[in-house]
Amino acid sequence: MRFKSFAHYIRFAYDNSAAVREKFDDAGLKPGDVQSPGDLPRLPVTRKPDLSKRQQEKPPFGGFLAVPLSSVQRVFASPGPIYDPQGEGEDYWRWGEALTAAGFEAGDIVQNTFSYHLTPAGFMFDSALRSMGCTVIPAGVGNTELQAQIMRDLRVTGYVGVPSFLYSLIKKAEEQGFVSELALRRAWITAERLPEELRALLREKYGVKVFQGYGTADTGCVAFECLEAKGLHPGRGVVVEIVDPQTGEPVPDGETGEIVITLMVKTYPLLRLASGDLSAFAPEPCPCGRPGKRLAGVLGRAAAGVKVRGLFLYPHQVSELAGEFREIRALRAVVTQQDFKDELTLEAELHLEAEESLELTRAVATRAKDLLRLKARVVVVPPRTIDNTLIVDKR
Ligand SMILES: [Zn+2]
Incomplete structure (x- = not known):
């Protein structure tokens, strides 16, 4: 189901979905205020727990359904529970x-x-x-x-x-x-x-x-690999944003954030659904010739991230950093607060045959600055100190 333009989609969704209308009302906006995908951040995101709650209050689809129930062919139940319609x-x-x-x-x-x-x-x-x-x-x-x-x-x-x-x-x-x-x-x-x-x-x-x-x-296809298999091209019928999970504001290209999906279909026009999954936009063109930015895969879950000095830190970044040093068996980020300022300590557990050295801890701190964009103190901890938790927030 294609719309002539993004503005037509917004108009349709506003006119036919009570939940979309409420979203505009809550933000004090009219459909004319959201004319292109770039205007979407003016509207709040809908999180999956909110969607589930809305559906309990207004069964079966929380007011998002924009067509008569008789044109829904199947209804699915995903964990949550969240009910998803299959349209025509x-x-x-x-x-x-x-x-x-x-x-x-x-x-x-x-x-x-x-x-x-x-x-x-x-x-x-x-x-x-x-x-x-x-x-x-x-x-x-x-x-x-x-x-x-x-x-x-x-x-x-x-x-x-x-x-x-x-x-x-x-x-x-x-x-x-x-x-x-x-x-x-x-x-x-x-x-x-x-x-x-x-x-x-x-x-x-x-x-x-x-x-x-x-x-x-809820949305079906969002993004996929071409034969180059380097990053995911957003599919037709969806608008993909990468946002700061706390503010809902888009993050710059290359930065990790939460995938937010706007589904441009008539049956179920979900507007700014926060997926809880993380990715980043890779802006450089793909050799396959498809236009637009690609997603750099799925990089983890948004809920697992913590904010340190205003920047998100995610478990996958910690394991990526650890993976760069063959001396390191496990790495854990510990976030504390000193005089109301966030402090980041990276605890490194070494392989038994590896030697602790000032060079190593300095090298880890330098790479942490590049990869995490955070200044960190690096300490070596005894073997078997670190379990599967990659980030410990002690604030
Ligand atoms: Zn491609």
């Missing part, structure tokens, strides 16, 4: 664009391993693939042995699901001695982090090219 159209969630960009095409036989009940992922990819002329095996979750056999028997060429299950299926085929009989050439994954080592292993050892994308149960 053969690829309602618009994943066809993402799968096409990854090279899926008519004639592919695709094993769809997302769940088909309650949560929408199974139907999302099922409808997208069928709209492209692919044949779908609605495999769902689990049954590794049977699914590996199906993959062989039906000459499956494509996989859709999470990367860990793809790897389990291939390992199972290997264990049973028929991995060389698989026709699998392409995989599309989402909803779980894709380690680059796994991507390389699947390509080099098993001949499976893996691509990924990002979306939510």
Whole structure:
């Protein structure tokens, strides 16, 4: 469902969705005040817990639904609970664009391993693939042995699901001695982090090219990789913003912030839905020629971040910093306050064979300044001091 312009979308959403109207009223704005995506920060974000609460108060969709309930084809329930409508159209969630960009095409036989009940992922990819002329095996979750056999028997060429299950299926085929009989050439994954080592292993050892994308149960496709597989292109029908999770204001390109999604569809015009996921805009053009900025993947959850001297610090940044030093086994950021000023200490636990040195702690502090943009004191702590918590806020 396309709108002639962003302004037309806003007008439609305002006229047809009580929740959108309320959002404008709360901000003291009229539809004419939001004429382009650049005006969106004038409106408040909607967080997922708010959406859930609104839905409890005004069932089933909290006033966001902009079409009669009779044109909703399915309703899904995601954790929260949050209820999500499926509107009309053969690829309602618009994943066809993402799968096409990854090279899926008519004639592919695709094993769809997302769940088909309650949560929408199974139907999302099922409808997208069928709209492209692919044949779908609605495999769902689990049954590794049977699914590996199906993959062989039906000459499956494509996989859709999470990367860990793809790897389990291939390992199972290997264990049973028929991995060389698989026709699998392409995989599309989402909803779980894709380690680059796994991507390389699947390509080099098993001949499976893996691509990924990002979306939510509420909005469907948000962004996806092209064949270059370097960053995610925002999909059509959505406006993506990267904002400061506390203020809702956009952050500069390259800086980490929360992904906020505006869904430009008639059924469910969610306006500035805060996803809780983090990313950053990579502004440089992609070699594939698609216009616009790309998202630098999904970098963690917004709720896990803490603000230190006005800057957000996220667990993934701490582990990234640790990963640059082979002497470091674990690194933990401890935030304290001294005379009302935030202090950041990085506690480093070294590998047993590594030597503590002034050079090392200085090097870590220097890199912390580059990567975290924060001045930090670096101390070495005894082995087995640090558990899985990467940030400790003692303020
Ligand atoms: Zn591209």
